[in-house]
Amino acid sequence: MALEIDASSASEMTSVEKDFEGSEVPKWEQQLTIRAFVVSFVLSILFTFIVMKLNLTTGIIPSLSVSAGLLGFFFVKTWTTLLDKSGYLKQPFTRQENTVIQTCVVASSGIAFSGGAASYVLGMSERIASQGDKAFIHDIKTPSLGWMIGFLFVVSFIGLFSVVPLRKIMIIDYKLVYPSGTATAHLINSFHTPEGAIIAKKKVKMLGKYFTLSFVWGFVQWFFTGGDDCGFSNFPTFGLKAYQQKFYFDFSATYVGVGMICPYLVNISLLLGAIVSYGIMWPLIEKQKGHWYDKSLSDDNLHGLQGYKIFIAIAIILADGLYNFIKVSYQSILGLSKQYKQKNSDTILPSNNTSEVPTSESLSFDDQRRTQYFLKDIIPTYAAVSGYVAIAAISIGVLPLIFHQLKWYHVLVMYIVAPLLAFCNAYGAGLTDWSLASTYGKLAIFVIGGWAGASHGGIVAGLAACGVMMNIVSTASDLTQDFKTGYMTLASPRSMFVSQIIGTAMGCVISPCVFWIFYMAYPDLGLPKTQYPAPFASLYRNIALLGVEGISSLPKHCLTLCIICAIIALAINGLKDIVGEKYSRFIPIPMAMAIPFYLGGYFAIDMCLGSLILFLWEYKNKANADIYAPAVASGLICGDGIWSLPSSILALAGVKPPLCLQVVSS
Numbered sequence: 203m204a205l206e207i208d209a210s211s212a213s214e215m216t217s218v219e220k221d222f223e224g225s226e227v228p229k230w231e232q233q234l235t236i237r238a239f240v241v242s243f244v245l246s247i248l249f250t251f252i253v254m255k256l257n258l259t260t261g262i263i264p265s266l267s268v269s270a271g272l273l274g275f276f277f278v279k280t281w282t283t284l285l286d287k288s289g290y291l292k293q294p295f296t297r298q299e300n301t302v303i304q305t306c307v308v309a310s311s312g313i314a315f316s317g318g319a320a321s322y323v324l325g326m327s328e329r330i331a332s333q334g335d336k337a338f339i340h341d342i343k344t345p346s347l348g349w350m351i352g353f354l355f356v357v358s359f360i361g362l363f364s365v366v367p368l369r370k371i372m373i374i375d376y377k378l379v380y381p382s383g384t385a386t387a388h389l390i391n392s393f394h395t396p397e398g399a400i401i402a403k404k405k406v407k408m409l410g411k412y413f414t415l416s417f418v419w420g421f422v423q424w425f426f427t428g429g430d431d432c433g434f435s436n437f438p439t440f441g442l443k444a445y446q447q448k449f450y451f452d453f454s455a456t457y458v459g460v461g462m463i464c465p466y467l468v469n470i471s472l473l474l475g476a477i478v479s480y481g482i483m484w485p486l487i488e489k490q491k492g493h494w495y496d497k498s499l500s501d502d503n504l505h506g507l508q509g510y511k512i513f514i515a516i517a518i519i520l521a522d523g524l525y526n527f528i529k530v531s532y533q534s535i536l537g538l539s540k541q542y543k544q545k546n547s548d549t550i551l552p553s554n555n556t557s558e559v560p561t562s563e564s565l566s567f568d569d570q571r572r573t574q575y576f577l578k579d580i581i582p583t584y585a586a587v588s589g590y591v592a593i594a595a596i597s598i599g600v601l602p603l604i605f606h607q608l609k610w611y612h613v614l615v616m617y618i619v620a621p622l623l624a625f626c627n628a629y630g631a632g633l634t635d636w637s638l639a640s641t642y643g644k645l646a647i648f649v650i651g652g653w654a655g656a657s658h659g660g661i662v663a664g665l666a667a668c669g670v671m672m673n674i675v676s677t678a679s680d681l682t683q684d685f686k687t688g689y690m691t692l693a694s695p696r697s698m699f700v701s702q703i704i705g706t707a708m709g710c711v712i713s714p715c716v717f718w719i720f721y722m723a724y725p726d727l728g729l730p731k732t733q734y735p736a737p738f739a740s741l742y743r744n745i746a747l748l749g750v751e752g753i754s755s756l757p758k759h760c761l762t763l764c765i766i767c768a769i770i771a772l773a774i775n776g777l778k779d780i781v782g783e784k785y786s787r788f789i790p791i792p793m794a795m796a797i798p799f800y801l802g803g804y805f806a807i808d809m810c811l812g813s814l815i816l817f818l819w820e821y822k823n824k825a826n827a828d829i830y831a832p833a834v835a836s837g838l839i840c841g842d843g844i845w846s847l848p849s850s851i852l853a854l855a856g857v858k859p860p861l862c863l864q865v866v867s868s
Contacts (some may be wrong), residue, residue: 218391219568222692225296230579230694231424233298239704241277242306246269246708249311252843257320257458258720258727258734260797260805262472264463266310267386269409274303275393276406297394301693304386305684306705309677312711316639316676317354319345320736322647322665325743329728333740334504334747341607341661347718349604354710356600357670358618360593361677362702364624366586369685369695374573376537380630383686388462390691394561405833412834416455416841423453424849426863435733439807447480448802457805459838463813464832467787468794469809475795482509483799485521494758504744508730509757511800512744517764518796519741521771523641529779530630530638537633576689579696596789597670605666607659612650616670623671624678631679632686639676643668644745651749660750677706714736720846725852737800764856771796 251768256263278295285291317323326343365372372378392398427433435452438445444509461469487510491497499506594617596612623642631637651664681702688698721727721735728736753761771792778786798806812835819827 212403217567218690219476219571219843222297222391227692228293228296228298229577230696232293233296233302233693233697234700235293235299235302237278237281238274238303239306242303242310243708245273245277245303245307246310246705246712247716248273248840249307250314250709251846252456252713253311253314254316254320254713254720255717255843255846256460257314257738257860258736260457260801261320261738262460262464262797263315263444264310264460264839265382266836266839267304267382268312268389268832269840270307270401271300271389271393271839272387272405272409272836275300275402276409277863278303279399279402282386292346297390297691298391298688298693298697300393301387301684301688301691302697302701304390305687305698305701305707308684309702309705310709310712311704312352312676312680313358313713314716315507316673317350317358317709317713318669318742319350319713321738322643322668322672323350323717323730324721324736324739325746326662326665327728327739327743328737329544330739330743333508333729334743338656338661338747338751341659343605343662344664345717345721347714350714350717352600352712353604353669354673354714355704355707356593356597356604357673358677358706358710359599360590360620360702361624361674362681363586363590363593364621364674364701365628365678365682366581367583367697368625368628369581369682370577372628372632372682372780373685373689374576376629376632378682378686378855379627379635380632380683380686381635382688383683387687387690390687401829405830408419408830409833409837409840413841414837416459416838417845418841419453419455420842420845420849424845424852425859426861428859429862429864432859432862434863436626438694442865442867446539447485448804449476449480449807450804451807451811452804454805455810455838455842457808458812458815459835459842461809462816462835462838464809464813466813466817467805468791468866469813471790471792471794472798472806473803473810474790476798476806478795479511479514479799480802483514505757510760510763512740512765513748513756513760513764515796515799516741516745516748517768518771518792518799520644520745521768522775522791522793522796523638523644523811525772526636527638529775530633530636531626533633534626534629537731541614550866572689572692575692576695581699601666601670605662607654607663608650608666609654609663612653612858613666613670615645616650616667616674620674621673624675627675628679628682632682637676637679639672639679642675643672644742646671647742647746648690648749651746654750656750660718661743661746664746664749667736668746677702678708696811707770719850719854723850735801738799 213788252266253263278299282291282295298303300561314320327345328339331339331342335583365691386518393402422435427435435454436445437450439451440449444450484507487494488507491507495509504512597617598613601613602608602610627638627642646667647664650667651660653661654660681699684698684702685695687693688695724732724734726732727734728739730740756764774792778789781789816827816831819831841843
């Protein structure tokens with residue numbers, strides 16, 4: 203699971219569409235330009251490296267849609283300006299084309315998360331299996347570029363077809379907010395007004411400056427990593443004792459940038475989780491070595507201290523996921539009930555198969571104009587249903603060939619229930635901006651893994667089922683977010699759907715290839731205390747192990763501690779909802795607290811530094827901070843993220859850094 207943080211947007215104070223009333227809206231075919239997809243391909247590679255690096259280090263992924271929209275605007279605007287000056291410009295750059303680029307890039311880079319290369323796919327490998335229960339060492343599937351690409355092509359598109367028939371219900375009838383999609387639409391609309399374009403250029407200049415600084419800093423750091431535990435990232439900032447408990451600043455520009463994007467509460471929750479675990483719990487449990495677990499076991503053994511770290515973190519994550527699943531489901535049912543009761547009284551909007559424009563006086567000029575264009579290019583329901591059935595039939599035949607542990611009837615059952623879960627996730631995301639894709643994936647691990655059984659490859663079957671379910675529900679909510687963005691920028695639903703398909707196809711190739719570069723360049727990838735520990739690979743595999751083996755695999759008193767921590771997580775979530783928004787911003791988030799339980803506090807310190815920079819900036823000049831902080835943060839993330847490509851190539855070529863910077867005790 204990844205903790206994704208998205209910013210919600212403010213409501214429109216004036217009519218946006220009146221500003222664009224004199225601009226011609228291109229046909230849906232004209233919104234899909236070659237230059238848009240060339241730019242999308244380049245940005246998809248950049249963003250996939252960023253998301254993959256985040257997945258392989260901590261799994262905390264901020265929303266990158268703002269960066270995608272901003273960089274998409276910069277590249278194409280530069281392209282069209284040069285062509286215009288030379289007299290060769292045939293088609294001007296529009297906000298609809300900008301929306302197509304953003305949709306394509308987010309769809310492609312999103313596969314780096316839902317594709318599970320750093321989580322359930324790596325969790326199937328022998329590299330991760332060797333860290334756990336040796337009784338299941340043969341229940342593995344070695345990652346391979348061929349089957350990974352094939353698997354993604356089989357499972358990544360079906361979620362798109364599952365929600366297409368519901369697009370009018372979600373966007374127009376129920377008027378779901380989709381905060382991230384709405385925020386992105388406001389951003390793109392603002393870029394294409396005269397005043398907004400000037401600010402956008404300043405933002406891009408700021409992003410480029412910090413992109414360069416971050417990239418150069420990554421290059422400088424590389425020079426000093428020529429050995430084990432070398433480099434600035436291993437500097438004992440607060441002393442050697444704190445360093446041993448993973449409390450230090452690791453000089454990561456990426457996580458300083460992530461900290462500037464994430465809300466203050468997330469970063470404080472991470473730091474609090476690190477203090478509770480590595481500052482209190484683990485030292486106390488370590489004192490029980492020889493009583494609670496065999497003292498001859500290393501700290502990395504699953505039946506030793508490592509078992510407490512992993513399973514307590516899993517307990518908190520599962521409890522938090524369960525609470526939010528119930529909460530979002532309840533809100534969805536309540537919202538559906540209210541919409542159904544109001545349907546006959548105040549809804550006079552056209553049906554899904556008509557292009558009439560609503561004449562209700564309650565609709566603003568913006569809503570009337572947007573509804574007109576949203577219903578103009580119909581995506582036939584029969585095409586969506588036929589596509590779903592065809593892809594499902596192919597998947598039922600192909601997936602058991604890729605994973606022999608996964609049977610055809612497992613896949614059939616998942617595809618029968620998947621449309622309902624996809625709708626629930628898309629509807630919940632529209633209400634809360636919270637995607638529960640990984641929660642549904644973990645549910646599939648338990649159900650399918652337990653169904654297959656320990657003796658019939660239940661671990662790999664459960665992890666594969668997790669991938670199927672995550673891809674369906676994740677792409678479904680992503681597409682409805684994009685429909686909302688398209689609705690507010692007058693981008694055609696057809697161009698959104700085609701862009702999503704092309705972006706998904708790009709991601710099915712780019713994401714495995716980027717992962718393969720990391721996998722081949724770093725032989726210790728996935729191992730604890732390395733540069734890329736891939737924490738969720740171990741967590742997902744151990745969830746599968748728990749599903750097929752039960753609680754017998756837990757160390758002594760671990761179950762008791764898991765139950766206590768899960769109850770505390772549920773209580774904290776309940777308290778946050780009871781006290782309301784005014785006070786809940788002072789109560790930590792259990793999901794965020796759980797991640798340092800396994801990894802330590804070093805990245806939390808980075809992110810808190812990002813929060814401190816943002817706080818001081820807002821204190822000095824809040825207006826400037828609100829405008830330019832996302833650009834600075836994006837530059838820090840993108841520069842350090844893209845440095846991963848040359849550093850991986852150098853590692854593959856056998857080029858080692860020339861120096862080792864290390865601090866040792868006197």
